Amino acid sequence: MPPYPLALLTPEESDMMDHAASAVVPVAQLMENAGWAVARAIRKRFQKCRVAVVCGPGNNGGDGYVVARLLARWGWSVRVVAMGAPKEGRPAFVAASGWGGPVLPFEKASLEGIDLLVDAVFGSGLKRPVSDDVAEMLAAVPRRVAIDMPSGVSGETGEVLGQAQGCALTVTFVRPRPGHFLEPGRGLCGELVCADIAMPEQAWSGLTPKISFNWPGLWELPVSGEGDYKYRRGVVSVCGGAVMPGATRLAARAARRTGAGLVRIAARKAAEAYRLGDPGLIIDDQPLGSLLEDLRRKVWICGPGLTPEEVSEVLPALLAAKKTVLADAGALAWGAEDLSRLKGVAAVTPHIGEFKKLFGPVTGSRTEAALNAARELNAVMVMKGADTIIAAPDGRIAINAHATSALATAGSGDTLTGVIGTLMAAGMETWEACCAGVWLHGEAGIQAARDHGGWPVAEDLDLPLGEARSVATELSKADLSKNPVAALL
């Protein structure tokens, strides 16, 4: 098994790796391997055509010279457009010396008649904004392939620094960067290929990647066995309010479909509103205090369908009783007035709007913001969005890309809390339960979209959850040893 098969390397980690690797294998050799991987990926996807490789001054440009040489050798019409020559003695200089074809100046006229542009200007380690002339050059040819990262996208954060042009294909190396999966970077990469460039094992020594790709194998779901009984599968309790019972019911439904042994809604005065619902749901109308005495009812979902006022009536009691609380929606609105109200919850699931109300504006890296917030609250943070980030106070971070925009429908977040709550109740460690829950929710969304013409509603999301769970269990047995994340893309 290669090291850290699901790692997403930050540019800093990638630099450390290159440095360690250079003691064993020349960077020029890795550059050669990288160029081969890109050229092969292009040959596999595009018809032979007129190509311009736009090369920057660093190693990204160096990879570009290798690509130019190989495509030309295979009979493609290739020119290099160079933004300054690589410095003598650098690996890119060696690669550039191997290119005997035309090198044109860095101006738009050099791109006339070109069908495909290879963007080898800057890689994923970009730290400062790219200038307009670079952006204009790249925009001049509509069909583009990026080496490592579309120039202008930060590999660390997925942000656009200055300007960036979307590509049809991005070929990166060893492991992807967070920016390949964080918006807007993700949307600019097009198809993503992660190529094996024979990075030596020694390059990993001393490295503990901070960020992971959320995928089965990062966590494992509890398997049900012959000896299962409902209390072993776990009890999920959901706080129910009087104003929006639908949201609470969606969370409860999702919990049942994900495999909770027993799901109960603590409805208090609103019990009648819930009794007409699913017959397998248990509705409690007793005062909360008596329900909290039941030690089998450890995990509580608090927030979906609750007004902040209703939350104020139940959350303090849950925390005082030392219950494991998953806080969402109304609980976050109540917590936004005073963050200390949420101290003691196990996990929170804000979308970016809720996140900002709780922790203030997000500037720069969202993974860092999520981690800092997790530490401030001492709870697992699920920062929801098209790219959901799951951060634990101990520093673990995962980025989820297994989802669909079909999930952008009201009530979809309530479903997610039911899924996560079930995995927590089944005994999974909190961060792993959150990662697994987000993945299952994404898989259910993908399946529901397929079953409902691309437009499922929240009520359609719970039905595929059982199947999603089976898919995850199968995938976690898969062999990640060959070109890990690459195999999943």
Ligand SMILES: NC(=O)C1=CN([C@@H]2O[C@H](COP(=O)(O)OP(=O)(O)OC[C@H]3O[C@@H](n4cnc5c(N)ncnc54)[C@H](OP(=O)(O)O)[C@@H]3O)[C@@H](O)[C@H]2O)[C@@H](O)CC1
């Ligand atoms: N392990 C792997 O994955 C391997 C990766 N490989 C490849 O290496 C690439 C990374 O190479 P890299 O470190 O040389 O960085 P890269 O982006 O080419 O350019 C840096 C140069 O650009 C300049 N510059 C920067 N920003 C700028 C701006 N906004 N505007 C203007 N200039 C700017 C910067 O100037 P400076 O900041 O020093 O002043 C410096 O001169 C990586 O993407 C991959 O393709 C393989 O070859 C081998 C194995």
Ligand SMILES: Nc1ncnc2c1ncn2[C@@H]1O[C@H](COP(=O)(O)OP(=O)(O)O)[C@@H](O)[C@H]1O
């Ligand atoms: N474009 C998208 N791509 C993937 N997932 C999405 C997208 N938009 C929303 N989601 C997911 O859908 C869910 C929406 O949750 P939320 O905003 O809380 O909705 P609600 O409060 O209406 O239930 C989150 O899990 C989020 O990650």
Ligand SMILES: [K+]
């Ligand atoms: K690039």
